[in-house]
Amino acid sequence: MKSRYTDARSALAPSRRWADRVVTVAVTTGATLVLLAIASIFLFLIWASWPLFWADTRSEINTYNLDTHSPVVVALSETEYLVQDTASGDFKVFALGNPGEQKYQDTLSNVVRLAVDEQSASVLVTVTTDGVLRLYSDYDWFVGDSSAQEVQQPMVSRQLAELPEALQVQAQNNDAFNILLYYEDRVEWLVARSERGPVSQSTQVSLQQQLSLDAGHEPSRVHFIGQGEMLLSVAKDGRYWIYQSDSGVSAGRFSDVTELSFVRVLRSSYGIALIDSNTLVHIYGLSFDDQGPVLSLLDQYPLTDAELTEAFAPPFGGLMVASSSGNLEWLDTDFQSQQYLSLPQPPLSQEVQPAWYMTPDGVIVRATGDEFMSLKVDTRERSLRILSLFERRMYEGYEGPQYIWQSMPLTPTAESKFSITPLILGTVKAAFYSLLFAAPLAIAAAIFTSYFLTADLRARIKPLVELLAAIPTVILGLVAGLWLAPWLEQHLGLIVSFVMAVPFCLYLASIIWRLLPGNRTEARLSSFELLFSAAAIAFALLIASALSELAASGTSHTLVSYLAHEWDIEYEQRNAIVVGLVMGFAVIPTIYSIAEDALAAVPPHLREGALAMGASEWQAAKSVVLPTAAPGILSAVMMGFARAVGETMIVLMATGNTATMDPSLFTGLRTLSATLALEMPEVVPDSVHFHVLMFVALLLFLFTFVLNSVAEWVRTRLRERVAQL
Structure with a gap:
């Protein structure tokens, strides 16, 4: 049986039928392409975020054969190592591929003690046989021998009273250098600082002793922490001391740590890794309380191998633990994960206890007999638990678990903090306060124009309200950040008084309107009534201005300073109030247009039937029209919420972009879209x-897509419901 559409189509001229088919195919194809585009975006975002949870750490392994048995002192790079000749005791640079090459024999002559900064091979401190300490900065290991004497000039030299047994050096911000000298009866902490003279441009370097520790501090358990501002000494039984040059010492004990095997300072210098005899790794973070610095437990990791040989704190984060079996285990403390890295084993004839080294750029080197094996870890893709992006975590420098988004740390060595929860809260906070301002006004305006205005005024006002959506949001954000936020801070009392005065004045105006002669309550409102309402709002503004001036004259505080002094409420200039007002202004056209269409779609006979039974215009709207259009109004609010969630420019320019967990009106926020x-x-x-x-x-895509889809489903159900009435 043919449908009406088929009969009508067959009655058309052939050209019209072809045009109809082309348009049908074009519309169908366009809709299909839109769906494919949405699906492609969704699949692309899944593909781009997939390595975050399922990626395996990639590593590059290189093997080299050696022609020397000189002991390696330190790994300068992946292919260059500083060695000490077994027979003469001289230091030289051993280069893979050219084992006989020696460099700087004159520069490092008579050197009996030497130390290189773990994070920079260009920072070097030496002690010669005659007891002269020399500190080098920007030391170039790879210049020619002819220019070595000219280039390698020490930045500071000092004659020591006696030869130290060991050295340690650490650069701090390229203008301060910490040096530890280990003696039999003490440990001395020296600091070299470079300062530019007030008159000349020459740089002067001073070397001063910060403090001296007595005997009993093992060199392997004395470390610089806190960016070189403090000194940590750890005893084998779990006791520790934190020394500060200006404020004494803080003592404590690791209560959950048994006999210690290794103590390592993590890359940030605010985290400490302890490995006990049970092969359990304890990660502690440095924080501060009223008593001074203290170490707090952050996390614990059980190790796979029981016999450990060495442990390193690589520059890419976490702890790298080497076992006697010749394998590595990486504890990624930033993302709370463990990865076991198995290395190829050498032939049985060369199998000896492996020696481990780490270059300043994080390449791990294993030396077994005559074979060097280097492992370079590619940390661009690191797996993590999906819940770690949402849960509260302990971080270095904090006393308790925190929600923190800090993807770009303040210092290169600090750990990145990826907690999405503050961003989600900021997004919901901005959208909620925007709807709190926009939804009542938009819905009330929709009801007002649908049932209380004449048709002529409704035809003029609705396009004007919808035209507000044409204002670029970047302009709204610019106005909010440069003008509204400072003005609101100065006149917050006026705004609060105005919000309180408007309902009172409108209610008073309605009473006066009813007292006027004539039957005006049942008629639709005209331009005169609009002017009367505008006059009531203007009167409310005068009352609010008078109240704010009266309050200001009675005290020396503004409302902002009063909140800070009396209620301890912090007020930030770019806050949720500014976002709520401006983004609510942008959301109003969306909610108003959909809500007004939903109200207009209600069949007229329902309203007319209510009026015929004696109900007033407002009673008919409240009891009949609003319940019928409620799904459409809910859809309008949902669409407005989705619009506010996806907004970028306003929240980018008017919020301060502070990722906090504070739901207060007076503080800033940071949203998902602004972060992107x-x-x-x-x-x-x-x-x-x-x-x-x-x-x-x-x-963000899933949230807005689901919210808009549900809103559209609600609107469809409303149309079906209205069609049956």
């Missing part, structure tokens, strides 16, 4: 930060 706009242009491709941002985009 701020950090995506500078992110390193295929890095952990990149994959986390892709996951943030996936969350």
Whole structure:
């Protein structure tokens, strides 16, 4: 049986039928392409964030054969090592591929003690046989022998009273250098600082002793922490002391640590890794309380291998533990994961106890007999638990678990903090306060224009309200950040008084309106009534201005300072109030248009029937029209919420972009969309930060897509319901 559409189509001229078919195919194809585009975006975001949870650490392994048996002192790079000749005791640079090459024999002549900074091979401290200590900065290991004497000039020299047994050096911000000298009866902490003279441009270097520790501090358990500002000494039984040059010493004990095997300072210098005899790794973080610095437990990791040989704190984070079996285990403390790295084993004829080294750039080297094996870890893709992006975590420098988003640390050695929870809270906070301002006004305006205005005024006002959506949001954000936020801070009392005065004045105006002669309550409102309402709002503004001036004259505080002094409420200039007002202004057209259409779609006979039974216009709207259009109004609010969640420019320019967990009206926030706009242009491709941002985009896409889909489903159900009435 043919449908009406088929009969009508067959009655058309052939050209019209072809045009109809072309349009049908074009519309169908366009809709299909839209669905494919949405599905492609969804699949791309999944693909881009997938390595965040399922990636395996990639590593590059190189093997070299050696022609020398001189003991290695330190690994300078992946292919260059500082060795000490077994027979003469001289130091030289051993280069893989050219084992006989020696460099700086004159520069390092008569050197009996030597130390290189673990984070920079260009920082070097030496002690010669005659007891002269020399500190080198920007030391170049690879210049020619002819220019070595000219280039390798020490920045400071000092005659020591006696030869130390061991040395340790650490550069601090390129203008201060910490040196530890270990003697039989003491440990001395020296600091070299370079300062530019007030008159001349020459640099002067001073070497001063910070403090001296008595005997009993083992060199392997004395370390610089806190960016070189403090000295940590750990005893084998779990006791520790933190020394500060200006404020004494703080003592404590690791209560859950048995006999210690290794103590290592993590890359940030605010984290400490302890390995006990039970092969359990304890990660402690340095924080501060009223009593001074203290070490707090952050996490614990059980190790796979029981027999450990060495442990390193690589520059890419965490702890790298080497076992006697010749394998490595990486404890990624940033993302709370463990990865076991199995290395190829040497032939049985060369199998000896392996010696381990780490270069300043994080290459791990295993030396077994005449074979060197280097392992370079590619840390661009690091797996993590998905829940770690949402849960509270302990971080170095904090007394308790925190929600922190700090993808770009303040210092290169600090750990990145990827907690999405503050961003989600900021997004919901901005959208909620925007709806708190926009939804009542938009819905009330929709009811007002649908049932209390004449048709002529309704035809003029509705396009004007919808035209507000044409204002660029970047302009709204600019106005909010440069004008509204400072003005609101100065006139917060006026705004609060105005919000309180408007309902009172409108209620008073309605009473006066009813007292006027004539039957005006049943008629639709005209331009005169609008002017009367506008006059009531203007009167409310006058009352609010008078109240704010009266309050200001009675005290020396503004409302902002009063909140800070009396209620201890922090007020930030760019806060949720500013975002709520401006973004609510942007959301109003969306909610108003959909809500007004939903109200207009209610069949007229329902309203007319209520009026025929004696109900007033407001009673008919409240009891009949609003319940019928409620799904459409709910859909309008949901669409407005999705619009606010996806907004970028306003929240980018008017919130301060502070990722906090404070739901207060008076503090700033940071949203998911603003984070993407701020950090995506500078992110390193295929890095952990990149994959986390892709996951943030996936969350934002899913949230807005689901919310808009549900809103559209509600609107469809409303149309079906209204069609049956």
